[in-house]
Amino acid sequence: MNPREHPTSTLPRRWLSAAAAVTASALILGGAVSAQAHGWVGGSGSDLTARAALSSNTGLGAIRYEPQSLEAEGGFPATGPADGRIASAGISRFGELDEQTRTRWTKNVVSPGPHAFGWTYTAPHPTQEWRYYITKSGWNPDDPLDRDDFELMQVVPHDGSAASTRPVHTIDIPDDRSGYHVILAVWEIADTANAFYNVIDVDISGATGPAPTPTPTPTPTPTFAPGPDTAAPTAPIGVHSMATTAYSVDLMWAPSTDDTAVTGYRIERATGDGPFSEIARVTGTTYQDTSLAAATAYHYRVSATDAAGNTSAPSAVFSVTTRSPAPAAAAWSSTGAYVVGDVVWHNGVRYVCQQSHQGVGDPNWITALSLWRPQA
Structure with a gap:
């Protein structure tokens, strides 16, 4: 068998059966079936299938029924899911995907060289780009996946239009890799600060053997030239809520940039027509505001700070109304x-x-x- 023709299913049979049953029952009850979540690697035109959608993988848990749902903050590797939780996109109910040993997952058998990476989209969002990473030579397949395991293979840029206008990408698997490796596909969305994360397990045959592992160059500690740093960071953009309940708002925004380094973010909130006041300072680009009142209008703005204490202009105001209290259930x-x-x-x-x-x-x-x- 040609390694590139390794048989893989684009969706587990049980997922398909469940989806068919849901569709049928929804039609019987008169409800419209709307696409939830967003996409995964695999399907028509793809040489490879993601871990979450590969039918021969067992013990997948909830992700088996929704392989399209691996959404988290974008900007990997600077931001995104935490080390050890990359495969699950940091989503606890999909934690089975983070189990990592050399024998845990079925591999797509491939050879070095160009391969078609096809995506199946359930919601083809406006897209910034796709980025494909592969584990480095000498990585440890029995340790949880972390950022330092990966290096960039290829970037596929996009023009902000729907992802479905470019569903298949030709990606070159390097010829200095052999045996078990993990490919990480990151789909960056254009109109939010989020991305989708798919890990793909591969067995690379016919390679020339791993190249010598280079000695890593230490990252220098940032230093500041004589004289004060007076340049403020850029204002955060894309402030939005990942989830709004009756009593909480889960905020996220795109990271700011600075000539040295952004060290944190200042979050301000106003209630109704009241004034803004600071409610938190965080180092990341997410914040969950809790203990709020139900059915109440809130307004948020976020500013960035750097190591010298410079503060950016505030972001555009994001307004949201918490939900009404949930009925008895x-x-x-x-x-x-x-x-x-x-x-x-x-x-x-x-x-x-x-x-x-x-x-x-x-x-x-x-x-x-x-x-x-x-x-x-």
Whole structure:
């Protein structure tokens, strides 16, 4: 068999069966089936399939039913999922993907050279670019994946239009790699600060053997020239909420830049028509504002600071209204019939129905984001 023709399924059969059942029940109940989440590597025209969607992988947990949902902050490797949680995009309910040993996952058998990386999109967002990384020679396949394991292979730029206008990319797998490696595909969205993360396990055959591992060059400690640093960072952009509940707002924004280094962000909040006041200082580009009032309008702006104490202009104001208090909820039933907006309890978590459906007894449906969303 040609290594590039290694048989892989674009979606696990059980996921397809569940999706078909959901679609059918939604039609029976008169509900429209809307695409949830966004995309994964694999499908028509692709030589390779991502870990989350490869049918021969076992013990995948909830991600088996929604391989398109691996969304996190973009900007990898400077930002993005934490080390050890890259495969799951830092999403705890998909933590099985972060298990890492040399034998844990089925490999796509490939050779060095060009390969087609095709994406299946359920929501083809406006796109900035795709970036493809591969583990370095000498990486340890029995340790959790971290940033230092990867080096950039190739960037595929895009013009901000929908991702579906360019679903297949030709990527060169380097000929100085052999055996087990992991490829990381990062899909950067143009109109939010987020990206989608797919890891792809490969067995590279026919390589010329690994090149000598270069001695890493130490990263110098930043130093400042004589005289004060007077240049302020750029203002943060793209402030938005990743999740808004009755009592919390989960903020995220794109990182600022500076001539030396951005050291943190100052978050201000105003309630209704009131004045802005500082509520937090953080080093990253996310902040969860909690203990808020339900059904209340809030306004946020974010400023960046550098090591010399310079502060950027504030971001554009982001306004959001918290949700109304959730109604009383009954216990979820795997065989129940539900319509959009229904609220249930399951294992101490409140869920709201995303699309009308008739349960068929599958206990995993409560974790499918296409059907149910957890609420704070």
